[in-house]
Amino acid sequence: MLRVLRDLLRYDGRFRFAFILLAAVVVMFLLSFVSPDDPNKTFVVAMDAPPSLDHLFGTNSRGQDIFWWLTFAVRNSLIMGVITAVISRVIAIIVGLTAGYQGGWLDRVLMSVNDSFVIMPLLPILILLGFLLRDMMNLFLLGVILGFFGWPYDARLIRSQVLSLKERSFTRTAVYSGTNGFWITINEHLPFVLPVVFATTINNLLWSIGTEVTLSVLGLSDLTTPSLGTALFWANQHGALVAGVWWWIAAPALVAIILFLGLYLFFASINEYIDPRTRLRLIGA
Amino acid sequence: MSAADKLLDVQHVTVEFHIGGLVGGSLLVAVNDVSFSLDMDQPEIFTLAGESGSGKTTLSRLLLRDLEPTRGKVLFEGRDLATVRNRSEFKEFMKKVQPVFQNPFETFSPLRRVDAYLFDTALNFEMAPDHQTAARVVEEALRNVGLSLEEVSNRYPHELSGGQIQRVSVARALISQPKLILADEPVSMVDASLRMEIVNLFRKLRDEQRVSVIYITHDLATAYYISDRIGIMLRGFIIESGPVEDVLDRPLHPYTQLLKESVPEPAPKERESWAKHISLGTTEVKEYSRAGCKFAGRCPHVMEICRVVDPPDVQVERRTVKCYLYTEHAEPAAAGIQP
Amino acid sequence: MALLSVENLSAYYRTEIYGISRTVRAVDGVSFELKPNEIYGVAGESSCGKTTLIKVISGNLKPPLKVNSGSVSYHFGIHAVDMLHISQEELRRDLRWKEISYVMQGSMSVLNPVRKIIRTFEDIVDTHEGIPDKKRFFEQVREHVNRLGLPSEVLTSYPHQLSGGMRQRVAIALATVFHPRLIIADEPTTALDVVVQRGVLQMIKDIQAMSNNTVLLVTHDMAVHANVADRVMIMYAGRIAEEAPTEIIFNAPLHPYTQHLIHSLPMIGERSNKVSLRGAPPNLANPPTGCRFHERCPYVMDICRTEVPELVTVQDGHRVACHLVKENPL
Numbered sequence: 033m034l035r036v037l038r039d040l041l042r043y044d045g046r047f048r049f050a051f052i053l054l055a056a057v058v059v060m061f062l063l064s065f066v067s068p069d070d071p072n073k074t075f076v077v078a079m080d081a082p083p084s085l086d087h088l089f090g091t092n093s094r095g096q097d098i099f100w101w102l103t104f105a106v107r108n109s110l111i112m113g114v115i116t117a118v119i120s121r122v123i124a125i126i127v128g129l130t131a132g133y134q135g136g137w138l139d140r141v142l143m144s145v146n147d148s149f150v151i152m153p154l155l156p157i158l159i160l161l162g163f164l165l166r167d168m169m170n171l172f173l174l175g176v177i178l179g180f181f182g183w184p185y186d187a188r189l190i191r192s193q194v195l196s197l198k199e200r201s202f203t204r205t206a207v208y209s210g211t212n213g214f215w216i217t218i219n220e221h222l223p224f225v226l227p228v229v230f231a232t233t234i235n236n237l238l239w240s241i242g243t244e245v246t247l248s249v250l251g252l253s254d255l256t257t258p259s260l261g262t263a264l265f266w267a268n269q270h271g272a273l274v275a276g277v278w279w280w281i282a283a284p285a286l287v288a289i290i291l292f293l294g295l296y297l298f299f300a301s302i303n304e305y306i307d308p309r310t311r312l313r314l315i316g317a
Numbered sequence: 318m319s320a321a322d323k324l325l326d327v328q329h330v331t332v333e334f335h336i337g338g339l340v341g342g343s344l345l346v347a348v349n350d351v352s353f354s355l356d357m358d359q360p361e362i363f364t365l366a367g368e369s370g371s372g373k374t375t376l377s378r379l380l381l382r383d384l385e386p387t388r389g390k391v392l393f394e395g396r397d398l399a400t401v402r403n404r405s406e407f408k409e410f411m412k413k414v415q416p417v418f419q420n421p422f423e424t425f426s427p428l429r430r431v432d433a434y435l436f437d438t439a440l441n442f443e444m445a446p447d448h449q450t451a452a453r454v455v456e457e458a459l460r461n462v463g464l465s466l467e468e469v470s471n472r473y474p475h476e477l478s479g480g481q482i483q484r485v486s487v488a489r490a491l492i493s494q495p496k497l498i499l500a501d502e503p504v505s506m507v508d509a510s511l512r513m514e515i516v517n518l519f520r521k522l523r524d525e526q527r528v529s530v531i532y533i534t535h536d537l538a539t540a541y542y543i544s545d546r547i548g549i550m551l552r553g554f555i556i557e558s559g560p561v562e563d564v565l566d567r568p569l570h571p572y573t574q575l576l577k578e579s580v581p582e583p584a585p586k587e588r589e590s591w592a593k594h595i596s597l598g599t600t601e602v603k604e605y606s607r608a609g610c611k612f613a614g615r616c617p618h619v620m621e622i623c624r625v626v627d628p629p630d631v632q633v634e635r636r637t638v639k640c641y642l643y644t645e646h647a648e649p650a651a652a653g654i655q656p
Numbered sequence: 657m658a659l660l661s662v663e664n665l666s667a668y669y670r671t672e673i674y675g676i677s678r679t680v681r682a683v684d685g686v687s688f689e690l691k692p693n694e695i696y697g698v699a700g701e702s703s704c705g706k707t708t709l710i711k712v713i714s715g716n717l718k719p720p721l722k723v724n725s726g727s728v729s730y731h732f733g734i735h736a737v738d739m740l741h742i743s744q745e746e747l748r749r750d751l752r753w754k755e756i757s758y759v760m761q762g763s764m765s766v767l768n769p770v771r772k773i774i775r776t777f778e779d780i781v782d783t784h785e786g787i788p789d790k791k792r793f794f795e796q797v798r799e800h801v802n803r804l805g806l807p808s809e810v811l812t813s814y815p816h817q818l819s820g821g822m823r824q825r826v827a828i829a830l831a832t833v834f835h836p837r838l839i840i841a842d843e844p845t846t847a848l849d850v851v852v853q854r855g856v857l858q859m860i861k862d863i864q865a866m867s868n869n870t871v872l873l874v875t876h877d878m879a880v881h882a883n884v885a886d887r888v889m890i891m892y893a894g895r896i897a898e899e900a901p902t903e904i905i906f907n908a909p910l911h912p913y914t915q916h917l918i919h920s921l922p923m924i925g926e927r928s929n930k931v932s933l934r935g936a937p938p939n940l941a942n943p944p945t946g947c948r949f950h951e952r953c954p955y956v957m958d959i960c961r962t963e964v965p966e967l968v969t970v971q972d973g974h975r976v977a978c979h980l981v982k983e984n985p986l
Contacts, residue, residue, distance in 0.1 A: 039674040201423040208381075208416050209434055209489065210408055210441030223428045310673065368849035369820075478936030479702075508701035509876065510913075510952075513920050514932035535849065542922040542930065565924050579854040581879035583921040585902050591883045592858055 040301060047301040053294030057106060060287070064103035069096065071104045071258045080277050089283035093270040098283045104258040106287060109241050112175040112259070116240035117233045119179025120186070125229060127183065128190025129217045133198060143191070149184035157181075158243070162252030170254040174247070178240045186232040190225050197221050227306045234299035238292055245288070260288050323392065324496055324529055325355040325380070330389035332375055343606070347375040349553035350389070355497070355531075357394070360523045362530045364540040364561065367550030368576075373533050376550075377501050380531065381416055382407070394496075412442050415490035419502040421482035425474045431485050432470045435459070435492060442493040458488040461526065462518055480511030487518055491526065498522065501533045516543055537580050541565050549573050552611035559636020569638045572612045610640070618642055657731055658689035659837060659870050660713065665726030667712050680940045682708035684894040686726075687967070690838070693868040695861070697885030697902070699878055699917070701937055705894040706874050710842055714758060715739050715747045730755070732837055753780060757831035759824075761843040766827050767815040773826055774811040781833060797833070803866075804829050804859060821852030825859055832863055839863075840872045845880065857884050878917055882906055887973070890914050893938050893948035896967055900974040910976045912953050947979065955980060
């Protein structure tokens with residue numbers, strides 16, 4: 033693992049840049065644990081102070097230090113994103129591998145469920161759910177809900193890969209070696225599918241964080257928890273731009289851009305690295 | 318001979334595919350009324366030879382129970398394969414009939430070590446109770462193909478040559494101690510300098526392990542070299558079958574004659590006659606849908622009847638030929654007569 | 657005068673990925689000549705360098721393939737061309753199709769799948785010479801195609817309507833519209849059935865006999881060389897093992913590798929025992945020292961392990977690279 037990191041840092045410029053961006057995000061994430069301020073308390077510092085050495089990102093109209101407040105926002109947004117990604121990956125892998133390999137009626141059933149999810153108008157449904165569950169809504173629950181909506185495209189992608197893997201001779205070799213469907217899926221197909229899983233994980237993470245921002249801006253998430261979305265919601269509520277407190281909007285936007293760009297570049301370079309063809313070249317094929 | 322004496326008995330098997338869309342698709346008869354059988358006690362190498370589109374690969378999938386016949390039956394050790402339904406029965410069947418595939422570099426996953434497949438086979442077919450005993454079974458199988466476990470353990474496919482992988486592939490097929498091995502073009506992707514060792518291996522299996530082999534190929538030269546009997550396929554039919562010396566030394570069917578003549582001899586002495594002009598079909602679809610003998614369009618001896626009704630199987634000494642030239646009366650009346 | 661002289665050509669693939677660099681010495685010190693009016697066969701197993709050799713001599717050099725040393729020069733009449741230093745533009749405009757054309761395995765890539773065959777002819781001729789009169793052009797192409805023994809209908813067909821063999825013959829017809837001096841045929845019949853293969857090779861022979869040009873025929877199939885080629889070069893692991901007129905290659909081969917290749921070929925009507933060589937073709941990223949064949953050679957000597965055998969002329973037109981063979985003072 034360390035060798036992979038070293039190789040990528042040494043030979044891939046994209047990865048170096050992503051590494052710096054993500055390191056900044058991780059530092060923010062960690063700083064939340066040593067924050068001098070409680071993000072739920074208001075009016076602990078002067079209001080509406082522009083960025084300065086004392087207040088790196090300035091302060092907001094609620095008397096909070098935006099930098100320290102954002103450290104919590106980054107932490108919460110990332111945790112929620114990871115929850116979504118994990119849940120939706122697990123569903124996507126199981127559905128994709130099973131539908132692809134088993135075929136027949138199981139495939140048809142799974143794919144019709146899959147397609148129902150694809151054609152569902154996601155945003156209205158999320159708004160409806162956010163409205164219905166508004167009393168119990170928190171970031172964890174939102175992460176879980178997004179996880180249950182975030183798998184269908186990727187399940188289809190995995191299924192289509194498995195369909196082509198199934199036609200290759202090595203799958204038939206495994207069948208005539210007496211291996212059952214479960215182990216064929218795990219040993220023969222999963223290694224080829226993992227790069228897709230990885231690539232889509234990061235995509236999914238971005239989607240999850242982005243959707244949270246959308247819902248928060250509409251006021252449909254748990255507004256008491258700091259997150260990248262609620263940061264924008266509160267700034268908007270207080271008319272930050274009208275009042276000239278531009279840094280209240282700019283700071284979360286900047287952090288979001290750093291996070292998104294970092295994850296995207298990271299995904300792009302890792303993706304190339306774990307591509308089976310690259311892997312084959314590395315093991316000397 | 319009763320069905321019980323036969324290892325494999327293929328009875329009038331036909332496989333049809335629908336090609337094209339839901340409406341207006343056409344019917345492709347990939348295997349057409351094919352029958353042959355292998356003896357239980359006398360292991361042999363039976364070759365199915367033919368060009369692309371002759372139906373030989375479809376037939377091999379059928380024998381591996383990958384496909385079901387549209388009509389007809391395949392009996393293995395007297396049991397109709399159509400009655401092999403659940404997984405444990407299928408496993409019993411696989412234990413006795415094993416495949417060897419064409420492309421050595423596709424036979425094993427490039428991301429997996431090849432010995433994993435050997436151990437899988439030994440454990441799945443309960444040839445060994447644990448990994449340690451399995452190692453002995455695997456070693457034994459590898460020795461039969463001239464390799465050792467040491468040479469292949471922890472190796473990825475690309476670390477072995479095509480010839481080596483193909484031998485590993487045969488070793489894997491041998492682990493469950495099968496009665497029949499189906500080898501679909503096992504040497505066509507192997508380099509010339511390594512090819513003969515694979516081909517010789519099949520002979521050795523027949524003689525030492527008493528395994529029957531169905532060798533599927535387009536290459537008549539290796540077929541002549543290893544097989545006991547041969548069936549020549551054309552557009553789904555077996556048009557001539559019998560002992561390989563008879564069929565290839567003195568082919569009777571005009572198509573077999575053309576095939577044999579077209580194989581370039583690896584010696585410059587026949588250059589002139591080989592360069593004699595032949596006629597080729599413009600499109601392939603036309604021959605499939607042709608009524609009567611599929612070769613009628615190219616046959617130098619074509620008669621009226623050939624274009625109308627499928628020729629019957631005619632017994633000529635030790636072989637069977639599907640051609641009107643060998644019926645007693647090469648007349649329309651002969652159409653209905655079964656020899 | 658030779659049509660093509662290749663001298664001491666070495667071409668390597670250099671790749672570097674995450675710090676691991678590899679050099680595959682695909683072609684290493686190869687020298688040969690193509691004469692006008694002959695069919696020259698190149699034989700060898702997979703990864704012996706024959707495909708790389710063709711890439712270099714047809715000017716198809718793309719990274720990671722690089723020429724390390726040597727020269728490739730053509731002599732088209734009075735006009736000499738240095739293939740290693742020609743611009744892509746010149747190559748495209750003056751040479752491709754007109755002087756050198758290329759027939760490869762499976763012709764689908766040269767025929768446009770959604771256009772009738774005649775359109776592909778038009779496209780190629782149009783970019784090179786322009787077509788002033790379409791009707792007359794159609795007649796010319798039809799004549800050309802008929803002369804090669806193909807029916808006129810193929811011109812108005814789509815590629816998918818033709819059989820594999822017919823498509824390959826159309827590709828050959830296309831390659832010969834400008835009557836090029838050199839036709840490079842790379843495994844032209846490999847995926848084809850024997851009957852069709854025979855038809856396609858006959859066509860290649862006919863064309864050569866008609867227009868007295870040169871055909872460079874690359875295939876791993878020795879039986880094809882026996883029936884088609886005038887001279888044959890045997891490559892092994894990036895080097896020339898032997899080169900001689902076809903009769904000599906097949907009847908009196910000197911290199912142990914050639915001998916094995918010829919004697920291990922099964923034939924209908926003959927069932928004597930055939931064996932394979934031990935070992936496998938070497939990995940060209942890390943080729944053996946000395947003679948690259950020594951690990952597999954039945955007659956290996958000490959000198960073979962350390963010294964690279966030179967390609968020596970033993971007889972007029974017969975060259976061998978083997979320590980067993982001493983140079984014959986002519």
